[in-house]
Amino acid sequence: MIQGVINSIRESQVWSSIFRHGIPRDRRTRVMAIMSNVFLHLHPVAVRKSGIRLSFTWCMGGLTFFLFIAETISGVLLMFYYRPVVEYAYSDIIGMRAHLTLGIMREIHRWGAHAMIISVWLHMMRVFLTGSYKPPREFNWVVGVILLVLTMLLSFTGYLLPWDQLAIWAITVGSKMAEATPFAGMAGPGTELLQLPGGIPIVTPYSDAKFLLLGGESVGEAALLRFYVLHCIAIPLGAATLIAVHFWRIRKDGGISGPM
Amino acid sequence: MISLLPISSLLLAAGEVNITALDKFKDFVNRWSVPQYSLPLFCIIMFAAFIWYRKWTKPIVFWPLMLGFTVVYFAFIPLDESYASILKKPDNVPITMMIFLTLYFLWLGLRQAAINDENMEIGKPLIEEDREDKVLCWPDLVYTELLAMVLCTVVLIVWSVLLKAPLESPANPAGPPNPSKAPWYFLGLQELLVYFDPWMAGVVLPGLIILGLAAMPYIDTNPKGNGYYTFKERRFAILTWMFGYLILWCVLIVFGTFLRGPNWNFFGPFQVWDPYRVDPLTNINISDVWYVVLLGGKLPDNLLVREWPGLLFTFFWLCVLPVLMTKIGFFGRLRAQMGFSRYYLMAVLFVIMMLVPVKMVGRWTFNLKYIIAMPEINFNL
Ligand code: HEM
Numbered sequence: 167m168i169q170g171v172i173n174s175i176r177e178s179q180v181w182s183s184i185f186r187h188g189i190p191r192d193r194r195t196r197v198m199a200i201m202s203n204v205f206l207h208l209h210p211v212a213v214r215k216s217g218i219r220l221s222f223t224w225c226m227g228g229l230t231f232f233l234f235i236a237e238t239i240s241g242v243l244l245m246f247y248y249r250p251v252v253e254y255a256y257s258d259i260i261g262m263r264a265h266l267t268l269g270i271m272r273e274i275h276r277w278g279a280h281a282m283i284i285s286v287w288l289h290m291m292r293v294f295l296t297g298s299y300k301p302p303r304e305f306n307w308v309v310g311v312i313l314l315v316l317t318m319l320l321s322f323t324g325y326l327l328p329w330d331q332l333a334i335w336a337i338t339v340g341s342k343m344a345e346a347t348p349f350a351g352m353a354g355p356g357t358e359l360l361q362l363p364g365g366i367p368i369v370t371p372y373s374d375a376k377f378l379l380l381g382g383e384s385v386g387e388a389a390l391l392r393f394y395v396l397h398c399i400a401i402p403l404g405a406a407t408l409i410a411v412h413f414w415r416i417r418k419d420g421g422i423s424g425p426m
Numbered sequence: 427m428i429s430l431l432p433i434s435s436l437l438l439a440a441g442e443v444n445i446t447a448l449d450k451f452k453d454f455v456n457r458w459s460v461p462q463y464s465l466p467l468f469c470i471i472m473f474a475a476f477i478w479y480r481k482w483t484k485p486i487v488f489w490p491l492m493l494g495f496t497v498v499y500f501a502f503i504p505l506d507e508s509y510a511s512i513l514k515k516p517d518n519v520p521i522t523m524m525i526f527l528t529l530y531f532l533w534l535g536l537r538q539a540a541i542n543d544e545n546m547e548i549g550k551p552l553i554e555e556d557r558e559d560k561v562l563c564w565p566d567l568v569y570t571e572l573l574a575m576v577l578c579t580v581v582l583i584v585w586s587v588l589l590k591a592p593l594e595s596p597a598n599p600a601g602p603p604n605p606s607k608a609p610w611y612f613l614g615l616q617e618l619l620v621y622f623d624p625w626m627a628g629v630v631l632p633g634l635i636i637l638g639l640a641a642m643p644y645i646d647t648n649p650k651g652n653g654y655y656t657f658k659e660r661r662f663a664i665l666t667w668m669f670g671y672l673i674l675w676c677v678l679i680v681f682g683t684f685l686r687g688p689n690w691n692f693f694g695p696f697q698v699w700d701p702y703r704v705d706p707l708t709n710i711n712i713s714d715v716w717y718v719v720l721l722g723g724k725l726p727d728n729l730l731v732r733e734w735p736g737l738l739f740t741f742f743w744l745c746v747l748p749v750l751m752t753k754i755g756f757f758g759r760l761r762a763q764m765g766f767s768r769y770y771l772m773a774v775l776f777v778i779m780m781l782v783p784v785k786m787v788g789r790w791t792f793n794l795k796y797i798i799a800m801p802e803i804n805f806n807l
């Protein structure tokens with residue numbers, strides 16, 4: 167009876183228009199399953215057995231990617247309720263907790279971000295320990311390093327959005343560092359030496375690295391908007407693009423590394 | 427956690443019998459946790475772990491060690507309020523996860539390295555060497571991935587249900603909390619602010635970390651150890667990297683999150699964060715040491731004359747030391763193997779990394795404040 171229903175679904179025009187192959191039970195259909203699916207075909211059809219052993223990759227790259235997707239989805243949901251304006255930001259966060267059914271989306275998003283940081287570090291440690299950055303994978307390691315920075319910047323920019331004490335003062339600590347950039351921040355070494363003839367300073371409090379980051383002299387309205395746009399649009403787009411490059415390069419560099 | 431409670435209450439019971447013994451132990455840990463003792467201790471532990479990596483990575487040694495560590499780590503939550511308040515802070519939970527996951531995966535990697543290194547010595551194949559044909563991604567890989575995703579989702583949901591995301595009072599630009607902390611993953615850098623000015627700790631050093639990481643595959647020309655776990659074939663690379671990652675990154679993060687309290691003063695794990703504690707600042711610059719302490723005079727007015735000892739040291743450290751190192755057999759061989767530009771890129775990055783512990787030791791031994799102190803142009807090193 168149930169088998170009959172399943173079979174008739176599998177034979178229906180709708181099903182067979184989506185899945186162009188039979189149940190992946192033999193070699194041919196298993197190959198088809200990977201090749202005819204746009205997501206699965208990120209994978210090669212066949213891999214070396216040791217390359218997919220959990221104790222080799224620790225699955226950390228994969229988990230980082232999964233967490234990135236989980237962050238994207240939960241982040242989009244949060245965007246429905248959050249307005250990046252000083253008047254509303256904090257109360258929107260409170261409202262999320264108070265008024266939403268099963269209001270754990272903010273928790274998922276926050277803890278997922280922490281988890282992603284840890285997983286990307288562990289992924290890097292695994293790639294380092296297996297020497298997988300060595301030729302021919304040098305460039306993919308570099309792509310990875312940029313992804314590492316982007317992951318931390320994603321988390322950092324998101325930290326400001328709740329607009330509570332934790333948020334603005336953490337970002338203030340960060341912006342103090344930007345202010346100290348050599349030759350580009352007001353408190354940085356050498357900045358005062360950069361002068362046009364006549365003693366006109368080149369870098370001013372309105373054009374230094376900190377101002378660039380915050381859009382103002384302190385963490386305020388402009389910084390919130392800047393961090394929001396960076397957090398929700400610019401950095402995710404950059405990271406998604408680089409993740410695509412990263413995956414493509416894994417394939418082009420001959421798949422997961424292994425002894426020659 | 428729950429299963430640990432009986433053990434804690436046992437300890438608690440023992441503590442009631444002999445409360446002073448427990449207090450003495452806490453006192454001992456507090457005193458030893460200050461960076462000048464604990465950082466060298468962590469270094470010793472790390473290097474010992476790499477020297478004897480074939481011994482302790484045996485499951486029969488590792489798991490009891492890990493279990494013991496876990497018990498001690500959690501047992502003190504009910505035994506000490508300040509310790510509990512640190513560990514239970516929602517934003518500190520990731521640190522605990524980081525500690526345990528890093529230890530576990532370090533073991534997992536080194537365990538396989540130990541097996542591989544032994545296998546290579548007796549001519550057996552590596553763990554990673556396949557005798558079979560390739561396997562298909564469906565089902566061997568996609569099912570693992572599915573399982574990993576499901577597990578990860580479950581962990582994330584449970585974590586989110588159990589622990590509320592923190593939300594403090596609304597932002598108040600006029601009232602900084604004390605201490606003001608950056609997000610936890612940057613606290614290693616904030617911890618460096620104790621020893622360096624912001625331009626170093628917040629800009630130059632992180633910039634060099636990124637640059638150094640990106641340059642690594644082009645610097646490390648050792649063809650061995652590509653695609654399999656090994657320690658024996660890449661000792662220098664692994665030790666250097668791990669020193670940077672485990673000690674200078676992870677341990678400093680633990681300090682910054684767990685042990686830095688009001689005014690960024692250092693507090694042991696069982697010490698109450700007293701906001702009124704004042705730690706005297708008696709730090710002195712190299713130029714003070716030279717002109718005032720040693721020569722018994724006063725500081726000259728000219729900037730360059732005043733700071734020449736520090737400038738000389740810095741020049742020596744960054745420019746002469748990399749050359750001098752080639753006289754040591756090991757670095758000499760590296761220089762010959764790697765060629766000019768690779769070697770000097772590596773050596774300069776290496777000595778800059780080592781400047782961090784060197785300055786720390788300077789601080790701990792003679793209260794070194796700045797090697798070069800030119801506050802006139804915001805240039806303090
Ligand atoms: C958003 C961050 C990242 C994502 C989503 C990601 C994803 C992945 C995935 C899924 C793999 C396949 C094997 C595995 O899971 O270990 C991989 C491999 C690799 N990753 Fe990443 N990665 C990220 C960051 C990094 C970082 C930070 C580095 C290094 C600094 C890095 C370097 C590499 C290299 C060299 C490989 C090839 C390893 C091999 O062939 O054995 N990736 N990455």
